[in-house]
Amino acid sequence: MPTRNDLRNVAIIAHVDHGKTTLVDALLRQAGALGRSKGEGTDNDSTQDRVMDSGELERERGITILAKNTAIHLHDDEGNPVIVNIVDTPGHADFGGEVERALSMVDGVCLLVDASEGPLPQTRFVLRKALAKGMPVILAVNKTDRQDARIEEVVDETYELFMELLEDAGLPAETLEFPIVYCNGRTGQASLNKPENGTVPDSPDLGPLVKTLLDTIPAPVYDAEEPLRAQVTNLDASPYLGRLALLRIHSGEMKNGQQVAWCKADGTIERVKITELLVTEGLDRTTAASAGPGDLVAVAGIPDIGIGDTLADPNDPRPLPAITVDEPSISITMGINTSPLSGKSGKKVTARLIKNRLDQELIGNVSVRMLPTERPDTWEMQGRGELALAILVEQLRREDFELTVGRPTVVTKEIDGKLHEPVERVTIDTPGEYVGTLTQALASRRGRLENLVHHDTGWARMEYICPSRGLIGFRTEFLTETRGTGVLNHTLEGYEPWLGDMRARPTGSLVADRSGVATTYSMFSLQERGQMMVEPGTEVYEGMIIGENSRPDDMDVNITKEKKLTNMRKATSEELERLVPPKILNLEQALEFCAEDECVEVTPGTVRIRKVELDQTVRGRTRNKKPKL
Structure with a gap:
């Protein structure tokens, strides 16, 4: 069959933060593509970093959310011009649908692996998809100049991952024969010779990587007799x-x-x-x-x-098979803002506007599903993970929508008459001193330890299989326990029978019992009860969460109480009331913090946590209601 020797289509796939977008930047710069671009502004400036991450949220968070393609013009060994289409893909497992779509566009992949961290959960996910399609793979070991680089061990770990995935998929062992290129995307260097740990490759540019791409990625094959x-x-x-x-x-x-x-x-x-x-x-x-x-x-x-x-071809239409993606595992409910402060911040508050925007999202995002609920102004949105759904809510918030968002829950399945829930493969890199604490925390969340390796650097790598619902709200606890030093990654592993009840949040909520404005005087006495989540002067309403109780139960409190004025002076009247700084939660932290009877009010101006039922009297009757015998 004929081939297009003047064309190559390749996807750059890797775990998050392993350097895909930076490497694409270097390829564009060395091929002169940035200098040729005619776009306005700084996005196309050759000094701009991560030009492929064009979205506002992508640049703020430093992650790739949408798969994008670019093209560079090169020459092969014989001097013939070749166009290389490069597809930059997301690294988070939550955006796996983008990776699956990208793989339907290309004929081979370049697998990037960090020279220190090695293969991680998303590496396994994207590599499994590529091998299932029978695509040739180029292994690029990136960031060789890291001081903690361990290049040889990372290559061995990647070979082990290949062998494991080949055995699971029943593929031939010949697939293990793949070229290895050692790269440093930040400096734009690559080499076929393994550099010393912590050093850059010996080549001055990415020429060895480009040559390997042209030699390894096959040219597109087509049937000249087939119609369009x-x-x-x-x-x-x-x-x-x-x-x-x-x-x-x-x-x-x-x-x-x-x-x-x-x-x-x-x-x-x-x-x-x-x-x-x-x-x-x-x-x-x-x-x-x-x-x-x-x-x-x-x-x-x-x-x-x-x-x-x-x-x-209109005279001979032959549809291609539909693009299939993995099913969603996490869901949230989204609806109109029903709080007393509705309409004060956003301009788009009606159910019709929200429904039209969610319908529009379904067209371009194959990983998300929308299901109706019992209420006409509320919908269930299903996605790959908390991050993907939080990104969707954040996008709506920036478009002037006001929403009420429920606590994330898992999407269950019934297999052979039994209830199954999604489980995830969790990889944790942490200083060794926190291993015991994390083991205890994951055990209470039904986590199952698969592997534990202590490195010479004093760090340890832990691998768990844990139910997805056990990871809801775990990231905040994880960062607290590891003092912000640990790294947590996870990706969907499959489904297992329902693992039973799991402990909820160990603390309760401090709930405002009336509307008004939070005062310093009231907060000074309430901060002994727990951690405040609002600042003095914040407008509150009955049922709004204003803090985290140090005890397991919820507590209704008056945060609007003012100091009574008298004509008597006290010896301590000149002393300032010092408040502990409140813990202001962002959108993702608020979704993680929510208990089962709580939800998040999202507006362009603020994020508030509230009870689903605002009336404390009704909540009290529900809480104290005894089951019938």
Whole structure:
């Protein structure tokens, strides 16, 4: 079958923070793509870091949320021009749907592994997906200049991971034969020779990595007899062209302005016209007259097109198989803001606006599902993890929405008549002194220790299998126990029979018993009861959580009490009342803190935790109600 020798499609996959986006930056810079870009502002400046992370949240958090592709122009050994399409993928397991879509666009992968941390849970996830598709793999050991680098051990650990995954998938042992490149994305250097631990590769640039990519990643193969077939793998938008469908052409030729058959997910076929055909050059999209098999292109002119749809020859439409992703494991309820302060901060507060925005999210995010609830103004949103759902809520918050968000819960399954729950593989890197504390904490959350390794550096690596519901709210406790030094990573492992009851949050809540403004005088006496979560002068209402009780029970308190004024002076009247600084929670921490009868009020201006039932009298009757005999 013919091949496109002038083209390569490769995805950069790795665990979070192992340097994917930085390495892509270096490839773009050395290929001259940043200098050729015609975009405005600083995003395309050659001095800008992480140019692929274009989203506001991505730049703030330093993570990749959406998979994006770029193209660089290179030459092979014979001097022939080659276009290399590079897809930068997220590293968090919560955005696994983006990784699965990216793998449907490429013919091979470059697996990045940190020279110190080695393979981690997301490394296992993305590598399993790549091997299941039979893709060739290039191993790139990155960050070789780290002072705690252990290059040889990391390569051995990666080989062990390959062997384990090959055995699970029943694949041949020949897949173990993969090239190894040693890289430093920050300095833009790579080498086929293993450098000493803590040193940079001996090559002055990324030439060895580029040559390995061209030699290892196969050129796209196609059938010249097949008609046009191209599948939508992602969606984007342009202020001038409207919705853009990003797709890979599997066979045939696509021309600008031609008529195509739009094969929808529901099985219907509609004839549409492509108003604009775009290809990627560096960080820009430019108009193209035509594109062929293997090309990654963007088309405009189809406003309602969705991910997984196929564009085909109108005279011979043949839909491609739909893109499948793993099922969600965590869910939250989202609805209108029902607090007394509703409408004071955001502009979009109605159920219709929220429902339309969530429907729009479903079109471009294949990892998220939406289910109806008993109430018409509340919906259940299911996703891969707490981070993915928190990112969605944060995006809505920045778009001037007001929401009520429930506590995260797990999505269960019934298998062979028994209830099963999702479990996750947890990897923890921590100073050795905290191993005992973390072992006790995870044991109470039904965690099962799989492996424990103590390194010469005084650090230890712990591997657990733990129920997903046991990890809800665990990150805050983990950072507290390890004094902020530990590193926690986890990814979905599968489903196991329901593991029984699990301990809830060991502390209760301090709940405001009336509306008003929090006063310093009242908070000074209440801080002995627990940790405050609001500042003096904050507007509160009945049922709002204003602090964490040091005891397991909830306590209704008056935080609006003011000091009575008299004409008598006291010897201590000049003393200042010193308050302990309150613990102000962000959105993710608030979702983790929630108890079963609590929810989070999210507005553009603030995040508040509140009881689902605001009336303390009603809550008291429910709490004291005895079960019938």
